[in-house]
Amino acid sequence: MAQADRVETGRKVWAPWYTLHKVYAGLIDMYTLCGNEQALKIALGMARWARQRTDRLDEAQMQKMLGVEHGGINDALRNLYAVTGDPELLALARRFDHKAVLDPLAAHEDRLKGLHVNTQIPKVIGAARAYELTGESCFHDAATYFWNQVTAARCYAAGGTSNDEHWRTEPYRMASELGRESHETCCTYNMLRLTRHLFTWNPEARYADYYERALFNGILATQDPANGMMMYYVPMASGFYKTFMTPEDSFWCCTGTGMENHAKYGDSIYFHDESGLFVNLFIASELDWIERGIRIRQETSFPEEANTKLIVRTGRPAEFALKVRIPSWVAPGGKAVLNGKPLEAFSSPGSHLVLKRTWRDGDTLLIDLPMKLYLERLPDDADTAAILYGPLVLAGDLGSERLTADKVLGPMGPSGEAVAVPRLAGDRRQLDSWIKQVPGKILTFRTVGAGRPDDVTLVPFYKLFGCRYAIYWELRN
Structure with missing residues (x-):
């Protein structure tokens, strides 16, 4: 494979491992979501090939190669390990951890200035997956510090990040970054993926607040409703306009992730833990909570109306906590009404309203979320x-x-x-x-x-x- 040869020897090349990551991820999804055994067999064969190639490289050579964009290959290999339990896959994934980026993040050092943005976010998603599979705190620290720095110090109001595909300044220096080629949609997509991981570790409303902001402004805004075409850059500079791909002649990186972008509307509405169910996003939907034999129907036209209705369907009474996000943006006057009766309890902005009770079939919770x-x-x-x-x-x-x-x-x-x-x-x-x-x-x-x-x-x-x-x-x- 000529491109792999070139990247291993430091010669000019595009990004072969970035492309391969897409293939790995698709094959793993085909197996985990659809049970396709052939896809798993192919993915494992590709992993053996990756090991044979990289076994020839010492650690210094490997780390030098990782200076070229390689997508989330560490994440894909860890997901393959989660499926098979093969420790060799976990060891191979670790070889694809780029220490020049992850080690400073684990030490709470922001050395992001000058880096290509969408090269880095998938590396951190891989670190997040490493923490989930190994429990090693360095991966936890790298992922959480990175997320905090990007969302607080390097993001635009619409939830995205990057200018001309890079972080060009020190943290909190955004005035010079309102560019015509800013807010690359690949970056927003991958920040959403990382946010999902972090919420499962620590279910704070701030993660869902960010997810909502980026989803409605940084993702929904980037698909042309007239023809389904998607955007690459989202200009933050004033006075410009949106541009879109064409079906045949503009197959960008943001076309690939663009196809994944618009599957995100349903993947983070609900989460559950041992005590109950989180309702994080206000999107018309129906959840079949199979483990508990419960169905939750959410009826809303949010954000065109500032409320949502949750209807419980259950064959028998069930005790659990319903945890509804009260966003940080909510204005005074929010309220909750259960079966037609206003509740005295609400919750402060940026938290979850927790209602632990025995729920019965037909119970209905209406949440008003005034905006300002x-x-x-x-x-x-x-x-x-x-x-x-x-x-x-x-x-x-x-x-x-x-x-x-x-x-x-x-x-x-x-x-x-x-x-x-x-x-x-x-x-x-x-x-x-x-x-x-x-x-x-x-x-x-x-x-x-x-x-x-x-x-x-x-x-x-x-x-x-x-x-x-x-x-x-x-x-x-």
Whole structure:
């Protein structure tokens, strides 16, 4: 295999192990989800081949090779070990742990500046899987520190990260990173995968808060509802526009993960532990909790309505704790109503409302989650901010000037110059005094006397297609 030869000897090459990881992951899914024995046989054969190749490399050679993007091959091999119990697979996976990245993270050192973003996140997912299979604390520390640093210090309001595919600055330095080729969708997808792991270790609402933010703004917003095409970059620079792949001529990395992106809507709504069930996301769905013989139906049009209804179906009374996330963004006035009766108990924003009781068939819980407008400022520029409503990033519609089909379909990112963007002048503590909902239009707002020179219409980013936009605004007093 010529590309493998080249990467092992340090010659110029693209990323053979990145491509192979996709194949491994698909084969393992075919076995674990569909019971395809042939897929498992092929995956194990590929693992034997990987071991034969890498056995020829000493540790220094191996680590040098890992300087080239290799996807989540350590994660895939660990998943293969989880299926087979073969310790040789666990040892092989460890050889694919890139120490130059994982060791500093385990020591709580942020050395991410200058690194290619989507090369690193899969490595950390592999570390998370290592912790789950071995219990080694270094992997736990690397994964949790990395997640904390990226989400707090290197993420945009829409939940994604990267500018020109890299982290180009020190932590909390985002003002220079509002680029036209920012917020790569592969990165958002892999951050969601990592977040799932961390929530299972420590079921804090903050993980689900991030997941919701990134899902609704960084994933849902990146598929064109007219044709199903997906995005590569998501410009955070104001005055640009969304661009999408074509079916035949733009098979990007973000096309591969793009196909996985839009399967994420159902995979993290519910979790369970020994004591009960977590409801983390407000998405219309039905859960068949087979182990307990319970079915939960969630009825909602969230986020277009700020509530959700949970209906319990069970053949016999069952005692368990229902743990409903109360998001960090929830405004005063939230409430829970059980079988038509308001509950005295609610929960503080950024936690779970825990209702432990004996549940009976037909029990119905209604949760009201009022939203409010608020700013999310850049950490190093308080005069530049995004506007949010609940978990939703609001984008300003700047019209479709100079937009043609050839600019929107095919390119990885926008071309040409940005259009002029209004500045916003209003009371930063009372956004509802100058941002008003448009009567008769769901989740549509307009500034009133605040735009300089013109007022703007604001809609959720996931609803905005076919026009130029702004997410970040220059604020004036």
